[in-house]
Amino acid sequence: MKNKKALISMMAIAVLMTACSNNTGTKDGGQSSADSNVKVDPFKMPNPIEVTTFKSLSPGAKLPAGDTVESNQYMKYISEKTNINFKILWYAAPQDHEQKMKLAIASNDLPDVMLVNEQIFLALAEAGQIEDLSKVYERYASPLAKELYGSTNNKALEKATYKGKLMGIPNISVQADAASMVWVRKDWMDKLGLQPPKSIDDVTAIAKAFVEKDPDGNGKADTMGIAGYEKSLAVNGKAQRGDFKGIFQAFGAYPSGGVEGVSNWIKDSSGKVVYASITPETKQALSKLRDMYAAGAIDKEFALRKEPNENIVSGKSGIFFGPWWSGGLAADTMKLNPKADFVPYLIPDAKGTVNTMMVPVSTQFIVVKKGMKNPEAAMVYANTFINAQRKVDPDALKLDFSVSAEHWPIGNATFDFADAVERKSDMLKKAMGGQTKPEELSPEMKEMFDKATRDKAKPKADLKDWSGYYGYTAPADLLKQNMNKVYSEFTANTKTMERKWANLQKLEKETFFGIVMGEKPLEAFDKFVTDWKAQGGDEITKEVTEELTKSKK
CATH class of the missing domain: 3.40.190.10 (Periplasmic binding protein-like II)
Incomplete structure (x- = not known):
C-alpha cells in the first residue's frame, strides 16, 4: 500500500512539474x-x-x-x-x-x-x-x-x-478574377441587327460585321473587331484585358503562350499531369484563332501592341476579352463615345460548358x-x-x-473571401431592393450602395459612380453560373525549368504567333510538341510529377 501511495505521489509531482514548465511563457x-x-x-x-x-x-x-x-x-x-x-x-x-x-x-x-x-x-x-x-x-x-x-x-x-x-x-x-468575359458593344450590335454571342462562331461573325459594316456610321472603313496585344496568346490565372483566354477556354485549352510567369499544368484524360500548351485542345484553339485572324475578326496588329486599351477607348474596336472589373475601360470609352455600351458575356464550349482556368487560390x-x-x-x-x-x-x-x-511590415498580400465578388453582388442587390438597410452595410458596401443610388437617379451622369459598382451587377451575375473550374496542378518551378524554361518559352511563343498570323502552317504545332519534349519538356514534366508526389506524402 505504501509503495502504491508513493507511486501516486511521484506521478502527481511529475504532472505538476510538466504543467509548470508548459506555462512559463517565453x-x-x-x-x-x-x-x-x-x-x-x-x-x-x-x-x-x-x-x-x-x-x-x-x-x-x-x-x-x-x-x-x-x-x-x-x-x-x-x-x-x-x-x-x-x-x-x-x-x-x-x-x-x-x-x-x-x-x-x-x-x-x-x-x-x-x-x-x-x-x-x-x-x-x-x-x-x-x-x-x-x-x-x-x-x-x-x-x-x-x-x-x-x-x-x-x-x-x-x-x-x-x-x-x-x-x-x-x-x-479572389477567384472571380479568373473568368474571361467577352465585352461587346451592344450599341453596334443593335445598329447592325445582331444578336448577342452564344459561341465563338457568333463572336467571329459579330467581329467581322464590326469590321465590314461601318458600325460607327462615319462612312470610313476604320473599325476593327477583337482587340488584342502581345500577351493575348497566354491563358493566365487572372484574366487580362485584351487576352484571348475566353477563346482558348471555349476549346478546353489553357496554354501558357510563351509568356514569362505563366506555366499551366493540367491533368489529361488518363489523370497524368501534362503541360497544357502541348495538348490537342490547344492545337484546335490555335486553328480557330488562325481562321479568325485570316478572316479579319482580330486586330491585325495585335502582336505588336503593348496593351489593347487605345483602340477600345478611341472607339475603333467593339470587342475585347477581359475580367469582371473591365467596367473602368468601358467608362473610359464612354467619355469619348457617349453612346458606347459594352455588355459582357461568357462563351461556352461546344457542349455548352463554360471552362475557366482559375487563379491559384x-x-x-x-x-x-x-x-x-x-x-x-x-x-x-x-x-x-x-x-x-x-x-x-x-x-x-x-x-x-x-x-x-x-x-505594411512584411509587404502586401490579398486576404479576401474566395467568392468576394459574388458576395458583394448579393449584398448590393439586397440593399438596392430594400431588403438591407443602408446603415447595416459595411463602409465599403455603403460607398458602393451610394454610387449605385446616385447612378440610378441619373444614369451614367458620373462615370466614376457607374464604374465603381457596375462590376457587381451584370458581370458578377455571370460569375454565379456553373463553370468547369480548372486549377493548374503546379505553380512553382523545378531545377530544369530554371535552366531551360526561357528557351522553351521562346519556342512556344514563336510557334503560336506564327501559326495564328499565318506565318507557319498548323502542322508546326506538332513539331513544337516534339521539340518541346526533347529540349527539356519531358524532364521538366517528370520533375513536376515528382514534386507533386513529394508534397503530398
Missing part, C-alpha cells in the same frame, strides 16, 4: 503556443516583442513626407494593435529581392517572419528551415481568418501544407523561421492585417489607403 514576453489551456488573444501579444523581417519594395512605393520604410502608418498600426514591433533587416526592389532571399536561405540567415512565393515556400519547407504552424493556426486564427479560408473549401490551407503539416499562412486570391505565404520563440506572432499579425484590409476594424478606416500597401 523570454520575449509572448505566450508559449504549447500551452493549450490558456486563453489567447488572437490580435495581440501579451507583451511587446521584436520580430525581424525583410521585404520586397517597388521603387515607386512612395510615402508621405516624414515617413520611412521603418516608420510609417502601417508599421505603427501593427505595433499598437499587436504589440509586435517589426525590425526590417533589409528591403530590395522586386527584381533583386528574390535573389537576395535565396542567398539568405542558402546561408540559413533568415529573419523571424517573411512573406515568400510558392517556389521559396516549398524550398524552405523541404529544407526544414521553417516552423510547423499547425497548432498556431488551430489556437490563434481569428474567426474572420477561418471564415476566409473556409470560403476556399480549405484549398488555401492545403496549398500551405507540406507533408501533412501547415508550414505557412497562405494568402487568398494562394500565391504567397507568411512563414516563420525554425526555432523562433513566438511563432504565434505570425498568426496574430495575419489576423490584424486581415481586419484592416477588410476594413472591419474601425481604427483601420483612419488609415490612408492611398499609401502603397507594400509598406
Whole structure:
C-alpha cells in the first residue's frame, strides 16, 4: 500500500512539474503556443516583442513626407494593435529581392517572419528551415481568418501544407478574377441587327460585321473587331484585358503562350499531369484563332501592341476579352463615345460548358523561421492585417489607403473571401431592393450602395459612380453560373525549368504567333510538341510529377 501511495505521489509531482514548465511563457514576453489551456488573444501579444523581417519594395512605393520604410502608418498600426514591433533587416526592389532571399536561405540567415512565393515556400519547407504552424493556426486564427479560408473549401490551407503539416499562412486570391468575359458593344450590335454571342462562331461573325459594316456610321472603313496585344496568346490565372483566354477556354485549352510567369499544368484524360500548351485542345484553339485572324475578326496588329486599351477607348474596336472589373475601360470609352455600351458575356464550349482556368487560390505565404520563440506572432499579425484590409476594424478606416500597401511590415498580400465578388453582388442587390438597410452595410458596401443610388437617379451622369459598382451587377451575375473550374496542378518551378524554361518559352511563343498570323502552317504545332519534349519538356514534366508526389506524402 505504501509503495502504491508513493507511486501516486511521484506521478502527481511529475504532472505538476510538466504543467509548470508548459506555462512559463517565453523570454520575449509572448505566450508559449504549447500551452493549450490558456486563453489567447488572437490580435495581440501579451507583451511587446521584436520580430525581424525583410521585404520586397517597388521603387515607386512612395510615402508621405516624414515617413520611412521603418516608420510609417502601417508599421505603427501593427505595433499598437499587436504589440509586435517589426525590425526590417533589409528591403530590395522586386527584381533583386528574390535573389537576395535565396542567398539568405542558402546561408540559413533568415529573419523571424517573411512573406515568400510558392517556389521559396516549398524550398524552405523541404529544407526544414521553417516552423510547423499547425497548432498556431488551430489556437490563434481569428474567426474572420477561418471564415476566409473556409470560403476556399480549405484549398488555401492545403496549398500551405507540406507533408501533412501547415508550414505557412497562405494568402487568398479572389477567384472571380479568373473568368474571361467577352465585352461587346451592344450599341453596334443593335445598329447592325445582331444578336448577342452564344459561341465563338457568333463572336467571329459579330467581329467581322464590326469590321465590314461601318458600325460607327462615319462612312470610313476604320473599325476593327477583337482587340488584342502581345500577351493575348497566354491563358493566365487572372484574366487580362485584351487576352484571348475566353477563346482558348471555349476549346478546353489553357496554354501558357510563351509568356514569362505563366506555366499551366493540367491533368489529361488518363489523370497524368501534362503541360497544357502541348495538348490537342490547344492545337484546335490555335486553328480557330488562325481562321479568325485570316478572316479579319482580330486586330491585325495585335502582336505588336503593348496593351489593347487605345483602340477600345478611341472607339475603333467593339470587342475585347477581359475580367469582371473591365467596367473602368468601358467608362473610359464612354467619355469619348457617349453612346458606347459594352455588355459582357461568357462563351461556352461546344457542349455548352463554360471552362475557366482559375487563379491559384494562394500565391504567397507568411512563414516563420525554425526555432523562433513566438511563432504565434505570425498568426496574430495575419489576423490584424486581415481586419484592416477588410476594413472591419474601425481604427483601420483612419488609415490612408492611398499609401502603397507594400509598406505594411512584411509587404502586401490579398486576404479576401474566395467568392468576394459574388458576395458583394448579393449584398448590393439586397440593399438596392430594400431588403438591407443602408446603415447595416459595411463602409465599403455603403460607398458602393451610394454610387449605385446616385447612378440610378441619373444614369451614367458620373462615370466614376457607374464604374465603381457596375462590376457587381451584370458581370458578377455571370460569375454565379456553373463553370468547369480548372486549377493548374503546379505553380512553382523545378531545377530544369530554371535552366531551360526561357528557351522553351521562346519556342512556344514563336510557334503560336506564327501559326495564328499565318506565318507557319498548323502542322508546326506538332513539331513544337516534339521539340518541346526533347529540349527539356519531358524532364521538366517528370520533375513536376515528382514534386507533386513529394508534397503530398
